[in-house]
Structure formats: structure tokens, C-alpha cells
Amino acid sequence: MKIGLFLCHCGHNVKGTVDVAYLSQYFKDYPHVKVSCDYPFLCSKPGQEMIKEAVIKHGVDRIVIAACAPSLHFELFRQVIKEAGLNPYMLKRVSIREHCSWIGSDPIKNTKKALKLIKAGLHSVWHAIPFEEKKVEIERSCLVLGGGVAGLSASSFLSQMGIKVYLVEKGGELGGNLKALKNIWPGEKSASHILQILISRLNKEYVDIFTGAEIESVDGHFGNYRVQLNVRGKRKELKVGGIIVAIGCTPFDPSLKRDIPYGRDRRIVTTLDLERVSELSLPSHPRIAILHCVGSRDETIGRAYCSKICCMNGLKAAYDLKRSYPDSYVESFYMDVRAHPRGGEEFYEKVQEKGVIFTRSNVPEIIPKKEGILLRGEDTLTGETFEREFDLVVLSLGIGPPEDGKKISQILKIPLDKDGFFLEAHPKMRPFDTPIKGIFIAGGCSGPKDVEESITQGRAAAFKLFSLINMGYALIEPQVATVFTERCSGCRLCERVCPASAIVYDHRSRVIRIEEAQCAGCGLCASICPSSSITLTGYTDAQIIDEQRALL
Amino acid sequence: MEENVKIIGFACSYCAYKASEMAGSLRLKYPEGVTIIQVPCSSRVDPALIIKALLEGADGVFVAGCHPGECHFIKGNYFTRRRIYALKEMLDIFSMKGKLRLFWISASEARKFVEKIKEMHKHLRESKR
Ligand SMILES: Cc1cc2nc3c(=O)[nH]c(=O)nc-3n(C[C@H](O)[C@H](O)[C@H](O)COP(=O)(O)OP(=O)(O)OC[C@H]3O[C@@H](n4cnc5c(N)ncnc54)[C@H](O)[C@@H]3O)c2cc1C
Ligand code: SF4
Ligand code: SF4
Numbered sequence: 159m160k161i162g163l164f165l166c167h168c169g170h171n172v173k174g175t176v177d178v179a180y181l182s183q184y185f186k187d188y189p190h191v192k193v194s195c196d197y198p199f200l201c202s203k204p205g206q207e208m209i210k211e212a213v214i215k216h217g218v219d220r221i222v223i224a225a226c227a228p229s230l231h232f233e234l235f236r237q238v239i240k241e242a243g244l245n246p247y248m249l250k251r252v253s254i255r256e257h258c259s260w261i262g263s264d265p266i267k268n269t270k271k272a273l274k275l276i277k278a279g280l281h282s283v284w285h286a287i288p289f290e291e292k293k294v295e296i297e298r299s300c301l302v303l304g305g306g307v308a309g310l311s312a313s314s315f316l317s318q319m320g321i322k323v324y325l326v327e328k329g330g331e332l333g334g335n336l337k338a339l340k341n342i343w344p345g346e347k348s349a350s351h352i353l354q355i356l357i358s359r360l361n362k363e364y365v366d367i368f369t370g371a372e373i374e375s376v377d378g379h380f381g382n383y384r385v386q387l388n389v390r391g392k393r394k395e396l397k398v399g400g401i402i403v404a405i406g407c408t409p410f411d412p413s414l415k416r417d418i419p420y421g422r423d424r425r426i427v428t429t430l431d432l433e434r435v436s437e438l439s440l441p442s443h444p445r446i447a448i449l450h451c452v453g454s455r456d457e458t459i460g461r462a463y464c465s466k467i468c469c470m471n472g473l474k475a476a477y478d479l480k481r482s483y484p485d486s487y488v489e490s491f492y493m494d495v496r497a498h499p500r501g502g503e504e505f506y507e508k509v510q511e512k513g514v515i516f517t518r519s520n521v522p523e524i525i526p527k528k529e530g531i532l533l534r535g536e537d538t539l540t541g542e543t544f545e546r547e548f549d550l551v552v553l554s555l556g557i558g559p560p561e562d563g564k565k566i567s568q569i570l571k572i573p574l575d576k577d578g579f580f581l582e583a584h585p586k587m588r589p590f591d592t593p594i595k596g597i598f599i600a601g602g603c604s605g606p607k608d609v610e611e612s613i614t615q616g617r618a619a620a621f622k623l624f625s626l627i628n629m630g631y632a633l634i635e636p637q638v639a640t641v642f643t644e645r646c647s648g649c650r651l652c653e654r655v656c657p658a659s660a661i662v663y664d665h666r667s668r669v670i671r672i673e674e675a676q677c678a679g680c681g682l683c684a685s686i687c688p689s690s691s692i693t694l695t696g697y698t699d700a701q702i703i704d705e706q707r708a709l710l
Numbered sequence: 711m712e713e714n715v716k717i718i719g720f721a722c723s724y725c726a727y728k729a730s731e732m733a734g735s736l737r738l739k740y741p742e743g744v745t746i747i748q749v750p751c752s753s754r755v756d757p758a759l760i761i762k763a764l765l766e767g768a769d770g771v772f773v774a775g776c777h778p779g780e781c782h783f784i785k786g787n788y789f790t791r792r793r794i795y796a797l798k799e800m801l802d803i804f805s806m807k808g809k810l811r812l813f814w815i816s817a818s819e820a821r822k823f824v825e826k827i828k829e830m831h832k833h834l835r836e837s838k839r
Contacts, residue, residue: 227734227735260734680751680754681749681751685756694750705747706747706763
């Protein structure tokens, strides 16, 4: 073992409070250190050359660079090491700037601390292994689950890029929620026209559409999934590299809320019903009520969240009705008007100008009477109670999680959030990813969304998947968990905790196996295994223990 | 007399370690006795590593991970939370509960990170007297 240690002054940044010259001298005699030197700026061109030359001249096989924080100049130093003919995993970075010279001002203390940190780095690099990134073949094909706008936009992008797409739709035809809508906001676009455009963008050569189809099981891992389909009673097997889940969301079923006599009185309808009927039988000067937030922001049914799109649906219904029945009295009962999409606020004003009355209230009590439907509630702005009669009550429905969420979550082993929508890997940074590599989520199935957002998400998820499978091969991050099967007791604890579903239990040999391509490298399994039979390469127990010893 | 308190901190690469880098860039000061080991996820920290550090001379150990619900690996930090809690119960028997701490630190919370460290350091220094 021959270690090269390079210390950086970083101009005055490190050298100002750390005696770099002393340290480089000190480590000259340290076990396994072949060469130890310091330099004003290691990241400069001459600095890089100096490292390369020293490595070659002294036949060094591993390197410690004591300089700025490891995330800075990450690629630069890796490249230098590669050019010097070494494997990039033989490099250990030690932060003597962000973790030493910049957080203390006493030169003696700082020098002592830097000494400890460098020692720890040297001890850690003793354990370095020249990992090779493994190349595995992967399928240039994918499964898109759900033929709504999100699934369609994902499929059109991927098929246009020459990726084979298997589009699996549970219903009899493509289109999802939009099939049931006529005009959609914003801007009164025709829903069927939008669907037509999306479908026409599918590159037929690369898309196989299965309607009336569902998935029964999925096994394998990123790059090579085997999917069992049930297409109208017939079984079919597919091999795909990745999966996009776009199974949409479901409008709330108002009959689930007992105090709403929906389905028992024809004068109570939903905005969806309005889309279906062309003519309503209403008296002249009809009195119409629009109720927002039915099945939303309602703790009593376990739905505390805002469904985001139903305010717009309520506004649109009010506007349409007022337009069709100019002599009508239309009153909207809302909790808050959240007209979120572009142009939404302007549309809200337009609806008010049209003469629709807005009353702030929770969903009022609905009491059907012979001569009309009585609404009783409290105006939450004035605190006064109201009782008014209407000829028609329109419910603007909240949005619930995907119907098959639980089932798909079990088959694909991807998590759901507390409301039953699919959970993104990170709400801000990775909104289309699931914890499982190669499986993405898009559209309404990860939370209520409008059409624009769903189309965008479908395309974004497709793009992420495309960049993973396009090459037909994948480089596997070498820092993954490995198991000593001799030690494994087969308790399967690790299998239960692995967030990436990378651990497979072999029933015959009664031990586990780790799918390297799937492993995310968290190390949870290594720390949970009671038999200490798993190690995380790059962060082994021995390495961490040696490191902490040097620090004490 | 200056008490030399040694603290080993395990910091998750995705959050707390980044915060520690940022603390440096912001030139926030904290005692030199605190040294940090980078781990891929707070859940990598085996209780055995913590016990070992305490036996081998650390006055305190902290584990710093992402806030609940923000783990890069989805649920790693929930395991960390349970594990540290259990380990604390055990350490309590030896009156060593105060030597172990768990922090939730996001990548942007450099100041909070430093405050937590300083507070822990102060506490350990006082109990060492
Ligand atoms: C009443 C109402 C009115 C709306 N009005 C508007 C509007 O005016 N403007 C607007 O922007 N948005 C509107 N929306 C929202 C819009 O409908 C959604 O944003 C959009 O449909 C989401 O698209 P999606 O592809 O994610 O899901 P969906 O459209 O729900 O499509 C999901 C598809 O997946 C299929 N599927 C389900 N489970 C499975 C399974 N297990 N296997 C295979 N396939 C499966 C379904 O059959 C469906 O075809 C409205 C929603 C509702 C409920
Ligand atoms: S936790 Fe350890 S012993 Fe148990 S199955 Fe996994 S590897 Fe084997
Ligand atoms: S390190 Fe272990 S627990 Fe983490 S993803 Fe890999 S196999 Fe799963």
C-alpha cells in the first residue's frame, strides 16, 4: 500500500490558521504514506499536474487530498486521479477548510484538528477498493400504466424517441377523466380535441396499446422487469426496462357522505353529471346553488387536503349555468376560492361580474323539501345563519386517490402517502421519482392535478426514464450492499426494511441476495442485520471504526 | 482550565453533511473537538458504531439526518429515530443518555446545525467538570 497525501493551502484560507508545512512533514513518516506534500492551490492547473507527476513518480496506489469540502471540485479531482492512472474510488477527500480552518480561528487548535482529520482520511483510504462501474444490459422499452392525459403524454414522448411503449389501460378506451368532460378550463378548450391531439402524437410503430388490461405481477429490477398482464382474461408477458405509473385520481363519491342525499333526489347533481346531460328540467327563474369542497378539506371523512381543482370546477359550473339560464339566481357556497391555474383569478372575477353570488360557508346542510331544496348553514364572514331554497344543487367534487392505488403499490412496492396517493421520492427535488429506480409516477395519481400539470408531469417522467434506459445499458453505482451468505441466518429483516426492494430472499437456500442494479446504497440493511452479514462497500464497519478511532 | 470535549458526529450526505459544509463556508464557529463522519444515510449508523465511539473515548456522539419525511431513501431516518431512542434508553441505565443526540438538519440549516452542536458541546463540558 502506497499512499500519496496532498495538502492544499487554498491561498491563505487554510494556511492562515493551519500549519500545512508542519503537517506535510509530520505525515511523511506515517504508516503507508509514500509521499506527502503541500501546495498553494491543488485545484489549479499546475497543482493538478503536480499531483499526477507525484503519483507516477512514487508509484502511489491511493490518494488523500486534504483541501476544501469533498463536494467541491468533485469531478475535477476524480479526473486528475483517472489521468494519473488510478481508479477514482482510490481517492479520499479530507475537508480541512470547511470543517477546520473556517470554523475555528486558533492556529494551534486548528492544526491539531487538521492532523486528526487527515489521520482519519488516511485510515479510511486504507480500506479503499478500486471499484469498477458495472455495465448491465437493459431493455429499451417501458410500461406506461394508465391511458389518461399523463400516460398519453409520457407515451407520446417515449415512442417518438424510439422507445418501445406498452400502454396499459384498465378501461375500454384511452382518455381517463377527460372522456367524461366537454369543455375544460382554463379557456374552454374541448376535452375531446385535447385527447385527439395527444393520441395522434403517439408514434404507432413504437406503441402497443392494451385496453381492458391490468397488471397482475411484476418482478425483476431496473432495466429488466417482467410484467404479467391480464388483457381481457388472456395472460401476456412483457419485458420492460422501466415503468411509469399514471393511473390517475378518482372524483369523490358524494353518496359516501351520509348527510348528502345524492342519488336520492334528482335535484342534487354533481359537476360531472352536468357534463353528461344536455338539458335540465328547471322552472323559470331557477334558483341554483353550487357547493364547493364536497369531499375536500373535510376531517370527518378523513380528507383534510384541498383537492385543488374543484374550485375551478365549481366556478365553471356557475358560469355555464348562468350563461344557459340568464334569468336564474346562482349562489356559490365556498370555503375559500382557490382559483389556482393561470387565468383562474380573472375567471373568478368574470363569474362574479356575471351575477353569481358568493357566500362563504362550510358545505351547508341539505334538506330536500317538496317545493325546493333547503340549504341551511352559517355565513362564516358575518357569522349569521342562513336558510335558502333552491331548485338545483350542484356539488363540486373533491378528488380522491387512485382507485387501484393500494393494489399497484403492492405489486410495484412503491409507497403511498397518508391520503392514498403515490408518494414522490422528494416533494421538491424529485417529484416524479419513486424510491425505486426505474419506476416513475405522473399525473393525478400522485395528488390532485389539472390537465396542464398532468401533461407536464407525464412528459417529465418520460424524460427521466428516457435518460435512464436510452443507452440500452446502465452503469451500476459500485458502492452497493454486499452479503456474506455464509453468515446470513435468513431472518429477512433486511428485506423488510430495504427502501429500494433490492433484497430478494431465496427460498431454496434460505438466504438473501442483493440485486446490485436496484440497490440505492443507503446502508440500512447493513446496520440492521443482526448477523452482521451485510456490508456497504465504501462505508464498511471496519472503515468507519478506523476513521472514528483516528478522530478520538 | 480548558476542558477538551470530543464529539463524533455522523452526518448524512444528503442533508446534515451538506449543512456542515455550508457552516464552514459561512465561517460559523464551533469547538474544534467536534469532528464529523460522512455517511450515505443516517440509517447506516449501526448502534455498535456509537457504542464503540463512546467506549473508545468520545464524550458524545450525535447522528444528524434529514427531517422526518425528507429522507432521500424515504424511510431511513424513521429507523434512525427508533434506533437512537432505543439506544438512549439503554444508555440511560449507565447514566450516559446525555452523551447521544439525534438532530434533524436539512441541507440549508447550517446555522441550526451549529447551534445544536454548540449546545451539545456546552452541556458535555459542564457535565465533565
Ligand atoms: C369533474 C372533473 C372535472 C375536471 N375538469 C378539469 C378542467 O376543466 N380542467 C383541467 O385542467 N382539469 C380538470 N380536471 C382534472 C383532470 O381530469 C385531471 O387532471 C386529469 O384527468 C389527470 O390525468 P391523469 O392522466 O393523471 O389521470 P386520469 O385522467 O384519471 O387517467 C388515468 C387512467 O388510468 C386508468 N387506470 C386506472 N387504474 C388503472 C390500472 N390499475 N391499470 C391500468 N390503467 C388504470 C384509468 O382508467 C384512466 O384511464 C377535472 C377533474 C374532474 C374529476
Ligand atoms: S438481515 Fe442479515 S441475516 Fe437477516 S436475512 Fe438479511 S442478511 Fe440475512
Ligand atoms: S443498501 Fe441495503 S437497504 Fe439500502 S438500498 Fe441497498 S440493499 Fe437496500
